[in-house]
Amino acid sequence: MSKKRTPDPERLAEFLAIQKRLERERAAAATLDNLLHTTPTRRWPVLAERPDLQTCGTLERLGKLVADEVGRDPQRAQAIAELAVSLAEAIPAHAYPPMMTAHVRAHAYKDLSTTRRLLGHNQESLDILTRAEEQLGDFGALEHDRAIIRFSRAVTLQELHRYSESMTLLVACREVFRVHKDERRVMLCGLAEGILLQRLGKFRESRETYLLLLAGTNMTDEDRAALHKAIGLCSIELSHFADAEANLTRAIALFRELGQPMEGLKAQAGLGRLAIRKGDVEHGIAYLRPIRRLFLQNSLTEEAGICALEIIEGMLKLRKAAEAEQLARLVIHEFTSAGLNARAISALGYLTEALAARNATPALAGNVREYILSLRTEPEREFRGR
Amino acid sequence: MRSVPSQDHPQQPEAFYRAQLPILIDLVTSRFDLDEITAEDLAHEILLVSLVHPVPAEAREAWLRASLLYAAERRSPAR
Numbered sequence: 001m002s003k004k005r006t007p008d009p010e011r012l013a014e015f016l017a018i019q020k021r022l023e024r025e026r027a028a029a030a031t032l033d034n035l036l037h038t039t040p041t042r043r044w045p046v047l048a049e050r051p052d053l054q055t056c057g058t059l060e061r062l063g064k065l066v067a068d069e070v071g072r073d074p075q076r077a078q079a080i081a082e083l084a085v086s087l088a089e090a091i092p093a094h095a096y097p098p099m100m101t102a103h104v105r106a107h108a109y110k111d112l113s114t115t116r117r118l119l120g121h122n123q124e125s126l127d128i129l130t131r132a133e134e135q136l137g138d139f140g141a142l143e144h145d146r147a148i149i150r151f152s153r154a155v156t157l158q159e160l161h162r163y164s165e166s167m168t169l170l171v172a173c174r175e176v177f178r179v180h181k182d183e184r185r186v187m188l189c190g191l192a193e194g195i196l197l198q199r200l201g202k203f204r205e206s207r208e209t210y211l212l213l214l215a216g217t218n219m220t221d222e223d224r225a226a227l228h229k230a231i232g233l234c235s236i237e238l239s240h241f242a243d244a245e246a247n248l249t250r251a252i253a254l255f256r257e258l259g260q261p262m263e264g265l266k267a268q269a270g271l272g273r274l275a276i277r278k279g280d281v282e283h284g285i286a287y288l289r290p291i292r293r294l295f296l297q298n299s300l301t302e303e304a305g306i307c308a309l310e311i312i313e314g315m316l317k318l319r320k321a322a323e324a325e326q327l328a329r330l331v332i333h334e335f336t337s338a339g340l341n342a343r344a345i346s347a348l349g350y351l352t353e354a355l356a357a358r359n360a361t362p363a364l365a366g367n368v369r370e371y372i373l374s375l376r377t378e379p380e381r382e383f384r385g386r
Numbered sequence: 387m388r389s390v391p392s393q394d395h396p397q398q399p400e401a402f403y404r405a406q407l408p409i410l411i412d413l414v415t416s417r418f419d420l421d422e423i424t425a426e427d428l429a430h431e432i433l434l435v436s437l438v439h440p441v442p443a444e445a446r447e448a449w450l451r452a453s454l455l456y457a458a459e460r461r462s463p464a465r
Contacts, residue, residue, distance in 0.1 A: 005408040011430050012403055019399045019437055056438050097434050104438060140460030141432050141453045144439070181448035 018096070025057020032061045041079050048086035056096060059084055059104045066111045070118060078115035084108040099139050106135040106142070110149050113156070120379040122159045129153045147176035151189065158196055166196055183218035190216075191223075194230060207234040225254035229267045236274050244274050262303075265294055269307050276314040285314045301338040302372065305331045305348075309369035312351075316362045324365075325355035344372045347383040354385075394440035403433055406447075410454050417455070418462045428457050 032053075039047065047053055062084040069077035088108040091101055109132035117125035132149045136142045154169035174189035190213045197206035210231045214224065232248035235241070248270045255264035269291050275284030288311050295304035308331045315324040332348045335341075351368045354360035364385070371383050396402035410429035414420055420428075432454045441449045 005411065007404060007407050008426070008430075011426075012400070015403050015430070015433060015437075016400060018434060022437055060438070097431070099431055099435050100438050103435060138460065140457035141428070141435055143456035144449065144453060179448075180452040181445040183445070 018100075022057060025055040026060065027057075028052070029055075029057040029061035032058060033065065036065070036080070041076075044079060044083045045086065048083055048090060054087050054090045054092070054095070056091075056100065056104050059088055059108055062087070063107060063111055066115065070115060074115055074118045078112070078119065081108070081112035081115045085112050099141060102135050102137060102139055103142060103145055106132045106145055106149060109135060110152055113152060117152075117156050117159060122156050125156045126153060126160075129156065143176055144180045144182065147173045147180075148185070151177075151185065151192070155192055158192070158199065163196055163200060167193065170196070183216075187213055187216060187219055187223065191227075198230070198234065203234040203237040207231055207238065210234070221254055221258055222260075225251050225258060225260075225263065225267075228254065229263075229270065232267070232270055232274075236270065236277055239277070241274060241278050245271065248274065262295075262298060262300060265291055266303065269303075269310065272307070273310050276310065276317070281314045281317050285311050285318075288314075296334070299338075301334050302340060302344075305335055305340075305344075306369055306372065309365050309372070312355075313362045313365040313369070316360060316365060321355055321358050321360065324360070325352060328352040328355055341372075341375050341379055343379070343381070343383060344375055347371050347385070350383065350385045394442055395437065396446070399437075406433060406450060410450060413451060413454060414458045418458045420458060420462045424461065425458070428454060428461065432457065 035047070036044070062080055066077045066081050066084070069080060085105075085108045088105040091104070095101070096104075109128055113125040113128035113132060116122075116128060129149055129152055132152075133146060136146050136149075150169050151173045154166045154173065157163075157166035157169070170189050170193050174186055177183075177185040177189060190209055194206045194209040194213070197203075197209060210227050213219070214227050214231070219227075228247045228251035232244045232246075232251060235244035235247060248267050251267040252264045252271075255261070255267060269288065272284050272288035272291060275281070275287055278284075288307050292304045292307040292311070295301075295307060308327055312324045312327055315321070315327070328348060328351055332345055332352060335345050335348065347368050351360060351364060354364055367385070368383075371381070374381055407426070407429055410432065411422060411425045414425035414428055415422060418425075432450055435453070436446070436450060439449075
């Protein structure tokens with residue numbers, strides 16, 4: 001049982017003073033959104049010179065803004081993250097206890113590395129993560145932060161196909177998160193493991209990982225929907241069609257409840273793929289056509305193109321090469337008009353030529369689809385036609 | 387992951403500090419060959435870091451203990 005101890009008055013005073021100071025900084029940081037909105041991005045580096053912004057409160061707020069922007073506008077998220085790193089580096093040496101400064105600097109670098117990864121600069125992202133971890137020094141108390149950074153490293157390593165290193169890190173990080181009762185990140189580690197296994201074509205192991213996660217308690221409805229969709233897609237690859245249908249249907253219903261129609265539509269596209277794989281090709285194509293139209297109506301040109309490639313795969317199974325060629329040319333036009341990745345357009349061109357020569361296979365359509373999907377995380381990847 | 391609702395930081399900081407400090411000191415001294423002064427140093431550092439590290443209220447005690455044990459392990463081998 002703990003002895004009744006009176007805390008050292010000076011230490012208690014230090015703790016309360018810092019807590020009060022952080023309250024003030026957090027309140028002041030509430031105006032940061034407006035400041036960034038009204039200051040041209042090219043002038044943000046000047047903001048880094050302002051002492052009133054070189055605070056933990058500011059950096060916390062910037063971290064939230066990066067998290068909010070990173071899915072919508074990675075370029076803007078990167079600019080915010082760069083500002084955060086500049087401010088973090090500018091924090092005076094004795095402004096805060098060393099461990100607090102180390103914490104905020106490490107997270108600023110970690111956020112910057114995330115934006116670099118999402119923009120396809122994976123090696124640079126790793127280099128920045130090294131600097132993030134260096135900020136933590138030997139502080140054992142920051143082991144949780146260290147694991148957060150290493151989790152980011154594991155995700156980046158997957159983008160570089162360094163799967164075994166990624167898996168080693170994920171296993172280690174998950175244990176640190178478990179000990180710290182960070183249930184959400186335990187779940188994210190599991191999700192990353194599932195994705196890694198999918199990338200390795202280990203659909204059975206991937207599905208098992210997702211099923212274990214689904215049995216967990218600390219997840220949002222969005223997580224649950226994403227897991228059902230992932231399980232459904234793995235089940236297609238395993239030819240477990242009943243499981244695939246059940247999980248994709250559940251995902252569609254959850255996304256509908258969440259008010260995420262486009263995510264629901266992606267799961268519906270999975271049902272189209274399922275029909276084609278089961279051999280119900282005509283039905284699958286008929287099912288996918290309106291889905292494709294809805295993607296186009298919502299300016300989701302790439303998703304519409306992916307849908308088209310599923311349809312092309314089905315058409316080739318029905319030996320309708322001429323129709324497939326016509327559709328492929330239409331997708332090239334859509335991608336070009338939307339200014340999408342030139343490499344994706346080249347791969348579509350390769351497929352179109354093969355279709356015109358009447359030697360395209362369903363597998364080639366599948367390869368082009370997988371390649372275009374991979375460009376989301378590796379925009380510089382080369383296409384190897386087969 | 388960095389969103390911080392109010393419960394991610396202690397709502398009554400002084401009470402939190404007074405309550406947690408002796409528990410954390412005991413935890414260190416019971417598991418490591420460290421004196422009380424060092425244990426108090428470590429506990430104080432962890433409590434400071436908790437001010438900037440967002441942790442949901444339900445996980446806060448576990449986070450404090452885990453972070454403290456990692457810190458203490460670096461200072462001294464376990465018994």
